Amino acid sequence: MNIHEYQAKELFDRFQVPSPKGQVASTPEEAAEAARQFAGSKLVIKAQVHAGGRGKGHFKNGFKGGVHLIDSPEQAAEFAAKMLNETLVTVQTGESGRLVRKVMIAEAVDITHEYYLAILMDRASCRPVIVASTEGGMNIEDVAHDSPEKIFRQAVHPLLGLQPYEVRKVTAALGLSGDLAKQFSKLLANLYKLFLECDCSMLEINPLVTTPDGRVLALDAKFGFDDNALYRHPEIVAMRDKEEEDPREVAASEYDLNYIGLDGNIACLVNGAGLAMATMDVIKHFGGEPANFLDVGGGASKEQVTAAFKIILGDPKVKGIMINIFGGIMDCNIIAEGVIAAAKETGLPIPLVVRLEGNNVEAGKAALKASGINITTAATMAEAAEKIVALVN
Amino acid sequence: MSILINENTRVLVQGITGSFGARHASLSLAYGTKVVAGVTPGKGGQFFENIVPIFNGVAEAVKETGATASAIFVPPPFAADAILEAADAGVELIVCITEGIPVMDMMRVKEGLKGLPVRLVGPNCPGLVTPGRGEKSHGGCRIGIAPGYIHKRGNVGVVSRSGTLTYEAVFQLTQLGYGQSTCVGIGGDPINGTSHCDVLQMFNEDPETEAIIMIGEIGGTAEVEAARWASENCKKPIAGFIAGATAPPGRRMGHAGAIVGGEEDTAAAKKRILAECGIAVSETPGDMAVTLLRHWGKA
Numbered sequence A: 001m002n003i004h005e006y007q008a009k010e011l012f013d014r015f016q017v018p019s020p021k022g023q024v025a026s027t028p029e030e031a032a033e034a035a036r037q038f039a040g041s042k043l044v045i046k047a048q049v050h051a052g053g054r055g056k057g058h059f060k061n062g063f064k065g066g067v068h069l070i071d072s073p074e075q076a077a078e079f080a081a082k083m084l085n086e087t088l089v090t091v092q093t094g095e096s097g098r099l100v101r102k103v104m105i106a107e108a109v110d111i112t113h114e115y116y117l118a119i120l121m122d123r124a125s126c127r128p129v130i131v132a133s134t135e136g137g138m139n140i141e142d143v144a145h146d147s148p149e150k151i152f153r154q155a156v157h158p159l160l161g162l163q164p165y166e167v168r169k170v171t172a173a174l175g176l177s178g179d180l181a182k183q184f185s186k187l188l189a190n191l192y193k194l195f196l197e198c199d200c201s202m203l204e205i206n207p208l209v210t211t212p213d214g215r216v217l218a219l220d221a222k223f224g225f226d227d228n229a230l231y232r233h234p235e236i237v238a239m240r241d242k243e244e245e246d247p248r249e250v251a252a253s254e255y256d257l258n259y260i261g262l263d264g265n266i267a268c269l270v271n272g273a274g275l276a277m278a279t280m281d282v283i284k285h286f287g288g289e290p291a292n293f294l295d296v297g298g299g300a301s302k303e304q305v306t307a308a309f310k311i312i313l314g315d316p317k318v319k320g321i322m323i324n325i326f327g328g329i330m331d332c333n334i335i336a337e338g339v340i341a342a343a344k345e346t347g348l349p350i351p352l353v354v355r356l357e358g359n360n361v362e363a364g365k366a367a368l369k370a371s372g373i374n375i376t377t378a379a380t381m382a383e384a385a386e387k388i389v390a391l392v393n
Numbered sequence B: 001m002s003i004l005i006n007e008n009t010r011v012l013v014q015g016i017t018g019s020f021g022a023r024h025a026s027l028s029l030a031y032g033t034k035v036v037a038g039v040t041p042g043k044g045g046q047f048f049e050n051i052v053p054i055f056n057g058v059a060e061a062v063k064e065t066g067a068t069a070s071a072i073f074v075p076p077p078f079a080a081d082a083i084l085e086a087a088d089a090g091v092e093l094i095v096c097i098t099e100g101i102p103v104m105d106m107m108r109v110k111e112g113l114k115g116l117p118v119r120l121v122g123p124n125c126p127g128l129v130t131p132g133r134g135e136k137s138h139g140g141c142r143i144g145i146a147p148g149y150i151h152k153r154g155n156v157g158v159v160s161r162s163g164t165l166t167y168e169a170v171f172q173l174t175q176l177g178y179g180q181s182t183c184v185g186i187g188g189d190p191i192n193g194t195s196h197c198d199v200l201q202m203f204n205e206d207p208e209t210e211a212i213i214m215i216g217e218i219g220g221t222a223e224v225e226a227a228r229w230a231s232e233n234c235k236k237p238i239a240g241f242i243a244g245a246t247a248p249p250g251r252r253m254g255h256a257g258a259i260v261g262g263e264e265d266t267a268a269a270k271k272r273i274l275a276e277c278g279i280a281v282s283e284t285p286g287d288m289a290v291t292l293l294r295h296w297g298k299a
Helices: A005-014 A028-037 A073-083 A140-146 A164-173 A178-197 A227-232 A247-254 A273-285 A302-313 A332-346 A361-371 A381-392 B019-031 B058-065 B076-088 B103-113 B163-175 B196-205 B222-233 B267-276 B285-296
Strands: A022-025 A043-047 A067-070 A087-089 A103-107 A113-122 A127-133 A151-155 A200-210 A216-218 A221-225 A258-261 A266-270 A292-295 A320-327 A352-358 B010-014 B034-039 B052-055 B069-072 B093-096 B119-121 B127-130 B141-144 B153-160 B180-185 B211-217 B238-243
Touching: A005 A022, A005 A103, A005 A178, A005 A221, A022 A028, A028 A073, A028 A103, A043 A073, A067 A073, A073 A103, A113 A140, A113 A178, A113 B103, A127 A140, A127 A164, A127 A178, A140 A151, A151 A164, A164 A178, A178 A200, A178 A216, A221 A227, A227 B076, A227 B103, A247 A258, A247 A302, A266 A273, A266 A302, A266 A381, A273 A292, A273 A320, A273 A381, A273 B163, A273 B211, A273 B238, A273 B285, A292 A302, A302 A320, A302 A332, A320 A332, A320 A361, A320 A381, A320 B163, A332 A352, A332 A361, A352 A361, A352 A381, A352 B163, A381 B285, B010 B019, B010 B058, B010 B076, B019 B034, B019 B069, B019 B141, B034 B058, B052 B058, B058 B076, B069 B076, B069 B141, B076 B093, B076 B103, B103 B119, B153 B163, B153 B196, B163 B180, B163 B211, B163 B238, B163 B285, B180 B196, B196 B211, B196 B222, B211 B222, B211 B267, B211 B285, B222 B238, B222 B267, B238 B267, B238 B285
Parallel strands: A266 A292, A266 A320, A320 A352, B010 B034, B010 B069, B034 B052, B069 B093, B093 B119, B153 B180, B153 B211, B211 B238
Antiparallel strands: A022 A103, A043 A067, A043 A103, A113 A127, A113 A200, A127 A151, A200 A216, A200 A221, A258 A292, B127 B141, B127 B180
């Protein structure tokens, strides 16, 4: 789940992680008001979208750049009018771009030095790890590749928590001393608290900056949240912006389905994530292009299966469907009932290949046969993949 | 022999009165598993299917029935607590089926289990099966959610993150006439109790296991670590499959742990390293058993 820059700032403010002054605005008037609030500071206006590359992007109305310095409240309103409810295209959004619904008026800070600071859950050591580098403001993968000695890692004990000596180690690794070191120490302790209390999977500040007037600030942040923990974070779930997500995936999540949209034309509906990944792989192996990843899970109801089917059928790129079920928890008859219901409701205009095996398979196969729907069956997943690719091509 | 469980293992089921727990406790009983107790706080004194006593807590269940293994079917907000309760009660093997436990909960649980004489398998796993010698492999031990009928008693060990891919491999083997010693689903979460490498070590020591199938997927380095250990230490032929060759980077593919972080945890990288370590890599999921048999010299 991604969040906007202004929401990241809300979290930073809540946990007292210093960042440049900023205020979100949904109208030109609000933008002007925000600029007035910050009179005396150099300001920028930034389009709020879940994608990078905003500065170099362009709007479909011709306005260039999603980030601009502004010299007055009037200019804030003027630029906001050119951005709000307009579509911004960046290298990360693709040609279709993203609709900008909010802008942020923020303090433009002068930078003495850019650092990198991140906290992530390291699966190998089963610990949160703090990653820090003096080489901020650039791609950390490049730093890892070219000068790995400039990246400092500090694992934190899962039960003991972040210790002051560990904070001192990170501070020293960044070459900070004096008052800047004091500020950084507080920032890091608060950041770690945020990481734990919000059940983050990843939190990256790039760059973290020191300024000529002696401040330490988080300039840009990227958050990842543990999906498994969202049930205990309604305040974070409230930050979700469905408009920024693939509409097929939004529809799927309303039914608790695990769905990821891809670009191909053969859709698949599978139980079990490993089998779903392998199904995509086997479709590709036989020359097809998977349209999606879809795991209906072990406890799927007939309604969920029907909903899954309809989401697949709602994708205009899809020219064929492969259903691959090996029931452990999943009851093959429930899949069959869901498929039959969906096919009857939608008419099934495209080829469907079904491979069923496992728990209650005989009842499932019998139901499909009795339904009278035009279904091609297969005994193995390889056979199913070969058949659907042939039918689609 | 088999590993971890056999036809005599006494199993308790935490969450036996929930719909999933109940369904699979029932299927395990039908398979011949010695399900000797259930635990649901507040339902102590009742019976499951008129034969399995239900207790309020794991300690009492263990004391009264001598159960040594537990299957956990408890919802995510309470599952970490269920694991710790079982460990505290002296359960030797904890198999946590639950999907959706917060990663930080598992991080703390794993730390908390250190030093205790307990093995955790999972979470987010399909469980374990040691097939029986009866018809349709009945009479064995089934902990978890796997369909019993696909198994056959034999000499191939199977270890996997994915439940349904395990069933594919097992069914392929059974249909070709080759049975399984034990099938272990370690689960799809990024932090779990038992790794591929742990299981390979057990299969390596097990006299009944003669060959191994290892199934992995994108995300993390577990398969690679297991492969490197095997190339130095494993006496038995291994075939492997890695799912997720077509997965887009950075997306969580269902399993919490199935997310490509960098160059090393893609399917392609893992397949390459497995092959370098002497593991026969199956190109498609339909060829897992056949790939093993060729590598093993049986085909």
